[in-house]
């Protein structure tokens with residue numbers, strides 16, 4: 426009898442093999458989960474985020490040859506253009522863009 430849970434064992438393990446994904450806001454939260462899931466499924470991932478420490482740390486927890494981080498603000502067109510160029514230079518192509526970055530709650534008064 427299998428000890429694996431039914432939901433995960435029914436999924437192919439490498440659905441994104443050889444794909445390259447750029448994920449904005451990928452350093453934490455939902456974006457981080459997307460980064461981890463895509464990487465688990467074989468994708469090479471590039472994270473764009475304002476939070477350099479968390480982005481770098483996440484990359485190191487994955488694999489240096491299949492994950493990278495670039496600082497970028499999605500409200501600055503030039504940052505995103507640079508992130509796309511960086512991803513293509515690093516991994517040779519770009520297949521998937523996840524535009525996840527954003528605010529999930531109203532800022533507290535006096536804080537950004």
Ligand SMILES: NC(=O)c1ccc[n+]([C@@H]2O[C@H](COP(=O)([O-])OP(=O)(O)OC[C@H]3O[C@@H](n4cnc5c(N)ncnc54)[C@H](O)[C@@H]3O)[C@@H](O)[C@H]2O)c1
Pocket residue numbers: 449450451452453454455456473474475476497498499500525526527528529
């Ligand atoms: N969490 C929810 O319940 C919920 C519900 C509906 C929609 N969303 C949306 O889903 C997305 C992710 O939500 P979350 O809960 O993971 O948020 P989160 O705040 O936990 O993470 C957002 C990430 O985006 C980054 N980020 C924020 N502004 C950025 C910018 N201008 N440029 C680059 N990176 C930036 C942050 O540094 C952070 O790493 C957001 O767009 C949010 O609006 C979330």
